[in-house]
Amino acid sequence: MTTKQLLLVACLSASSLAMPRLALAQPSAVDKTQTAKEYVAAGLAAQKAGDYDTALTFYGKAYELVPHPVLLFNMAQANRLAGRTVKAIELYRKYLEADPNGPQSKVAKDFIAEYEAQLAAEEAKRKDEAAQREAAIKADHDRKVEEARQLDEARKAEAARKQDEMRKAEEARNADAARKQEAEGQQAEATPTKDDVVDPGRNLRITGIALGAGGVAAIGVGVLFGLHARTLSNALSQPGAVYDPQKVSDGQAANRNMIISTVIGGALIAGGAVTYVIGMKQQSADHVAVVPIVFDKGGGIALGGTLW
Numbered sequence: 001m002t003t004k005q006l007l008l009v010a011c012l013s014a015s016s017l018a019m020p021r022l023a024l025a026q027p028s029a030v031d032k033t034q035t036a037k038e039y040v041a042a043g044l045a046a047q048k049a050g051d052y053d054t055a056l057t058f059y060g061k062a063y064e065l066v067p068h069p070v071l072l073f074n075m076a077q078a079n080r081l082a083g084r085t086v087k088a089i090e091l092y093r094k095y096l097e098a099d100p101n102g103p104q105s106k107v108a109k110d111f112i113a114e115y116e117a118q119l120a121a122e123e124a125k126r127k128d129e130a131a132q133r134e135a136a137i138k139a140d141h142d143r144k145v146e147e148a149r150q151l152d153e154a155r156k157a158e159a160a161r162k163q164d165e166m167r168k169a170e171e172a173r174n175a176d177a178a179r180k181q182e183a184e185g186q187q188a189e190a191t192p193t194k195d196d197v198v199d200p201g202r203n204l205r206i207t208g209i210a211l212g213a214g215g216v217a218a219i220g221v222g223v224l225f226g227l228h229a230r231t232l233s234n235a236l237s238q239p240g241a242v243y244d245p246q247k248v249s250d251g252q253a254a255n256r257n258m259i260i261s262t263v264i265g266g267a268l269i270a271g272g273a274v275t276y277v278i279g280m281k282q283q284s285a286d287h288v289a290v291v292p293i294v295f296d297k298g299g300g301i302a303l304g305g306t307l308w
Contacts, residue, residue, distance in 0.1 A: 036062040043074060052082035069098035073108060080111065089115050204279025208272040215268030222261030229254035 043058030055078045063071040076091035092108040099105065232251035235241060 032065040036066040036068075039065070040071070040074070043078070047074075047078050047081065052078045056082075069095050069102055070104065072098060073102070073104045076108065076111075085115060201279035201281065205276050206279075208274070208276025208279055211268045211272030211275055213272070215265040215270070215272060218261045218265030218268055220265075222258045222265060225254045225258035225261060229258060 039058045039062035043055040043062065046052075046058060047055035056075055059071050059075045059078065063075070072091050072095040076088045076095060079085075079091060080088035089112055092112050095102065095108050096105055096112075229251045232247050232254065236244065236247055236251070
């Protein structure tokens with residue numbers, strides 16, 4: 001058997017010896033005190049051996065017989081050594097309440113102060129760990145928010161880049177289409193029309209016909225003036241006719257207008273004929289220019305350019 005087990009057996013034997021005496025007669029105050037001392041001795045022996053539960057049992061029995069404050073201190077010590085700090089502090093405080101200035105009051109106060117400092121340190125550590133966890137959670141949240149913001153900015157930048165590329169591509173297509181359209185327009189302007197290729201003198205012929213028609217109209221006007229002049233001349237040549245200077249002047253004017261109209265008409269007809277002939281022979285209407293000319297005593301046409 002170990003020393004601890006031998007000590008427990010000895011304590012229990014001493015207890016057993018004392019118990020029959022207590023059972024035989026009503027114990028006196030002296031007997032209670034003696035028995036309590038024996039319990040305390042057994043409890044101290046068990047506590048020294050490390051058997052704190054047995055020690056607490058003996059201390060409890062002694063306290064039932066003699067509720068002395070020092071037994072509260074002993075029970076507090078046994079609980080502290082057993083690792084039951086909360087229970088130990090409770091008993092230390094009961095001891096101080098029962099005997100504030102007792103022989104073990106300073107030890108009890110020191111243990112309570114140490115325990116409270118330990119609790120404060122543990123509470124501070126717990127708060128610090130909680131603050132660290134909260135800071136870590138906040139940092140992780142901020143990191144995720146920043147990553148989301150950067151990702152959103154990257155998506156926006158990519159969308160803007162693609163939109164800019166699409167805009168530039170559209171501008172390039174429009175510019176290419178405009179160049180093609182301009183090139184096609186220039187090619188169309190450079191390509192001769194069907195009328196130019198098939199009948200390049202058409203415009204000259206039309207001009208010649210118009211000039212001839214104008215000449216015929218001018219001759220018709222001249223004929224009218226001539227008829228008017230003849231009518232006035234016949235009226236003045238009648239036997240017994242009265243001399244009228246106004247009629248003479250009107251007849252002369254009519255005769256002069258007849259000559260002018262006839263000359264212009266003849267010139268227009270001649271010019272129209274020449275223009276028509278040129279239009280039949282020329283490859284381009286730009287080679288010849290026809291300009292009618294009218295002056296006081298007659299009229300005519302002027303031709304410019306290369307005839308053949």
